[in-house]
Amino acid sequence: MCGMPEGFRFSCPIRVRYSEIDRQGIVYNSRYLEYVDVALTEYFRALGVPYQEMLARHGFDPSLVKATLEFKGPARLDEDLRVYGRITSIGRTSFSMEFRIVREAGGDLVTGAEIVYVNFDTATQSSRPVPEEIRRRIEAFERTAFPAAR
Amino acid sequence: MCGMPEGFRFSCPIRVRYSEIDRQGIVYNSRYLEYVDVALTEYFRALGVPYQEMLARHGFDPSLVKATLEFKGPARLDEDLRVYGRITSIGRTSFSMEFRIVREAGGDLVTGAEIVYVNFDTATQSSRPVPEEIRRRIEAFERTAFPAAR
Amino acid sequence: MCGMPEGFRFSCPIRVRYSEIDRQGIVYNSRYLEYVDVALTEYFRALGVPYQEMLARHGFDPSLVKATLEFKGPARLDEDLRVYGRITSIGRTSFSMEFRIVREAGGDLVTGAEIVYVNFDTATQSSRPVPEEIRRRIEAFERTAFPAAR
Amino acid sequence: MCGMPEGFRFSCPIRVRYSEIDRQGIVYNSRYLEYVDVALTEYFRALGVPYQEMLARHGFDPSLVKATLEFKGPARLDEDLRVYGRITSIGRTSFSMEFRIVREAGGDLVTGAEIVYVNFDTATQSSRPVPEEIRRRIEAFERTAFPAAR
Numbered sequence: 001m002c003g004m005p006e007g008f009r010f011s012c013p014i015r016v017r018y019s020e021i022d023r024q025g026i027v028y029n030s031r032y033l034e035y036v037d038v039a040l041t042e043y044f045r046a047l048g049v050p051y052q053e054m055l056a057r058h059g060f061d062p063s064l065v066k067a068t069l070e071f072k073g074p075a076r077l078d079e080d081l082r083v084y085g086r087i088t089s090i091g092r093t094s095f096s097m098e099f100r101i102v103r104e105a106g107g108d109l110v111t112g113a114e115i116v117y118v119n120f121d122t123a124t125q126s127s128r129p130v131p132e133e134i135r136r137r138i139e140a141f142e143r144t145a146f147p148a149a150r
Numbered sequence: 151m152c153g154m155p156e157g158f159r160f161s162c163p164i165r166v167r168y169s170e171i172d173r174q175g176i177v178y179n180s181r182y183l184e185y186v187d188v189a190l191t192e193y194f195r196a197l198g199v200p201y202q203e204m205l206a207r208h209g210f211d212p213s214l215v216k217a218t219l220e221f222k223g224p225a226r227l228d229e230d231l232r233v234y235g236r237i238t239s240i241g242r243t244s245f246s247m248e249f250r251i252v253r254e255a256g257g258d259l260v261t262g263a264e265i266v267y268v269n270f271d272t273a274t275q276s277s278r279p280v281p282e283e284i285r286r287r288i289e290a291f292e293r294t295a296f297p298a299a300r
Numbered sequence: 301m302c303g304m305p306e307g308f309r310f311s312c313p314i315r316v317r318y319s320e321i322d323r324q325g326i327v328y329n330s331r332y333l334e335y336v337d338v339a340l341t342e343y344f345r346a347l348g349v350p351y352q353e354m355l356a357r358h359g360f361d362p363s364l365v366k367a368t369l370e371f372k373g374p375a376r377l378d379e380d381l382r383v384y385g386r387i388t389s390i391g392r393t394s395f396s397m398e399f400r401i402v403r404e405a406g407g408d409l410v411t412g413a414e415i416v417y418v419n420f421d422t423a424t425q426s427s428r429p430v431p432e433e434i435r436r437r438i439e440a441f442e443r444t445a446f447p448a449a450r
Numbered sequence: 451m452c453g454m455p456e457g458f459r460f461s462c463p464i465r466v467r468y469s470e471i472d473r474q475g476i477v478y479n480s481r482y483l484e485y486v487d488v489a490l491t492e493y494f495r496a497l498g499v500p501y502q503e504m505l506a507r508h509g510f511d512p513s514l515v516k517a518t519l520e521f522k523g524p525a526r527l528d529e530d531l532r533v534y535g536r537i538t539s540i541g542r543t544s545f546s547m548e549f550r551i552v553r554e555a556g557g558d559l560v561t562g563a564e565i566v567y568v569n570f571d572t573a574t575q576s577s578r579p580v581p582e583e584i585r586r587r588i589e590a591f592e593r594t595a596f597p598a599a600r
Contacts, residue, residue, distance in 0.1 A: 018491060038468075066218070070216050071213070120174075168340075183319075187318040368516070369514075369516065
């Protein structure tokens, strides 16, 4: 692994666990959404916002609205993967991320994912704005000024 | 619950388990792909093809190529859900299914899913044709003549 | 399946899911604890206490203190299992259950489990007494007067 | 974290994932068996035997026979844990391991586990001897001459 795919500034490693493998000896499909959540947590840690602070201090609790997964190749038991992640757009209450899960050795794409999140308020069961400080940290990290939210 | 949504001829029940609930007290996102696999297995059982026969007798081993999930509402601990499923197209080596996961009480949509499967051969690590008998059973069950595979 | 093993008055069915199978084609070890939790929920439903009422109305939230699992035979994809469960003792804040997970066809033991639960209060992070009404319902169901709690 | 608990020569880190948390905001009970399997894999890697070689080269496929888990304290979302592991005995076809899952910060015990494994042959569905080379590597690593197997 050397160098990020173009447009990505974040990645984190994942090693495939025995509990994640199915009858075919490869990572079971739903586990990739679990990997995506690991990467989401690590992404915001990289921005200086550990998960506990996301909730308690920022009132930021990303919940999935839509997920599109493309399964390109199998990942095997004990294989070292790398998850690249980037935020591709920010709306008023939602944001979108692209993830690429690749083999650490060789860099082949295993699974690609596009996820739309909304900032969900469990107490009121409704969406709420993406906090300004979170937006600023994302723009600084991604070195992008996202178009003004509608 | 009485009556199928239009276009669906299959459904099966799912009761939400404790192990499937997350910190927000609702079904964790990846579990819906596990529910989809329950429905896939039950769908083919309804067509007279239990999972063990799919593999051993028919050489039919559906693997996910693409999954699109839309999360419309939360499902709670011990809630009774119903998963509707139907096959919407069949290609030479692949087929597509639509799933709607709804509340048994009321019928509200919880999660919708569109899945593209390929008939994968683990031994050769490549795709192979959808078996003719499987295609015939699907067409009889869905009461649809799918366009000839490319 | 006809007749309960001696001493058991409760059972519930489980059909093995694709997502629960490991590389060896058999149920992965940790899934049995998930099956145990399904049986716990169904046990209390059989006593007239659905899970949501356990928490909201009775202040009863069983948490695992100790689990002993014996793996006696493999369970396979799509196999029909049956989980027998019974409460074997009740203390002041804790109770013990025995589970036997068997094949529906034949009745062979797949996995046995002994679990000690405590009634845990998440708010105070401490144990609290097993509610009197819960104790009475258990004794009526099991047709046993458990020795007075210490 | 500084220094091993007495008798342990191996440990590995685990960071709690969102997908592993339950309704109470703490690690769900069955996930600890998944952590144990992560530690098992890393233990044998530390002995110079990556998982793929365990199976393909050594004919060594540890399967759980018995598991005893004691839940001592809750682990929270994104918390850094450490799993200590050691082999406590080796029989002809089986061996036993002790695991201690502790908080990285402070070292408090979260969950303790004792597991008995058998070297299982999936093809013949029966146990087979622990390979001599595996036994030698374990004894060298643990700096212990285990009593001769019965």
